[in-house]
């Protein structure tokens with residue numbers, strides 16, 4: 411794909427990765443992704459914002475063939491999917507200066523062996539004139555590494571946000587055309603990448619509030635011609651109260667735990683509580699992460715295996731602990747044969763979750779009427795707590 415014009419003398423460059431299905435060897439990418447770089451030609455100077463993942467370097471360098479000179483390369487984020495081709499660009503334009511936050515400079519040196527002489531470290535809020543276009547650098551730490559910043563092109567009111575507001579979508583449409591599709595992908599991205607930093611992201615959003623941002627051009631996915639759409643979504647995801655939703659990640663080897671989960675789901679629905687149920691043996695882990703954004707309660711369903719939770723349930727607990735959702739209540743249900751430490755082990759795996767634990771329901775072998783009664787009571791306790799807190 412060739413470079414594409416966004417506004418006068420502002421171009422998208424990069425690569426659409428239709429085939430990629432896994433990111434960070436962990437995150438599922440059902441819709442592929444893109445690596446977005448941006449070229450800004452001022453009346454006096456030319457700047458390139460970010461680069462592409464190294465496997466896409468060939469396509470990117472071909473796009474640069476017609477670009478005579480680059481004065482500045484701006485690195486928003488040191489992770490290799492954006493920075494990994496910087497060295498090749500510097501080899502082509504050896505007089506270019508590499509602009510980054512001081513923290514990004516350290517990381518870029520460590521990760522990419524970029525020589526010291528190329529760097530210019532900037533301060534938060536500093537501006538850079540390209541002649542008739544002005545870039546303002548705004549430090550936005552922890553979206554999602556400590557060194558991250560965004561760049562505001564003042565005259566065109568475009569925010570170049572790198573991973574902030576990104577989404578993994580491969581599309582030939584440069585701009586968002588299907589808001590529903592992008593909302594889902596951006597929410598998934600937020601859940602997997604940004605959720606652990608929810609409170610600092612809220613501060614970064616407040617920092618961006620004074621700027622008259624019309625368009626947001628992220629490092630992955632499509633460009634938002636209406637910045638308000640994604641800014642409003644992030645506001646909801648970072649500030650919104652949990653919803654009247656129970657997320658149930660579960661696994662079952664011989665159906666007992668599954669029967670308990672199915673009964674609990676029915677009882678919760680009867681009591682007006684929304685449920686999202688994920689069979690961990692087959693689920694898309696990204697869908698589970700997304701559901702955690704809104705969940706007031708998590709109920710883990712697991713049999714006891716080798717004295718503890720099933721490894722898939724342990725994985726879900728580990729993931730939830732790392733993603734730090736705003737969840738308020740937690741319980742465990744599951745079947746066992748003779749005994750073990752399933753609940754204690756799971757409870758010890760979630761120190762980051764500030765949750766009230768509601769009494770677990772464990773069952774020896776297949777569930778009977780008294781187990782189903784206990785599950786009804788659990789559903790009642792959850793529904794009451796959601797009501798008391800006015801979760802909707």
Ligand SMILES: Cc1cc2nc3c(=O)[nH]c(=O)nc-3n(C[C@H](O)[C@H](O)[C@H](O)COP(=O)(O)O)c2cc1C
Nearest residue numbers: 662663664665666667713715716717746747748749
């Ligand atoms: C490989 C394996 C290991 C197990 N280890 C334990 C154990 O350490 N303690 C225990 O109480 N039950 C153990 N069980 C028995 C299961 O917990 C029991 O069969 C339970 O009812 C399975 O629930 P499910 O039907 O939801 O898979 C084990 C079962 C399997 C297959």
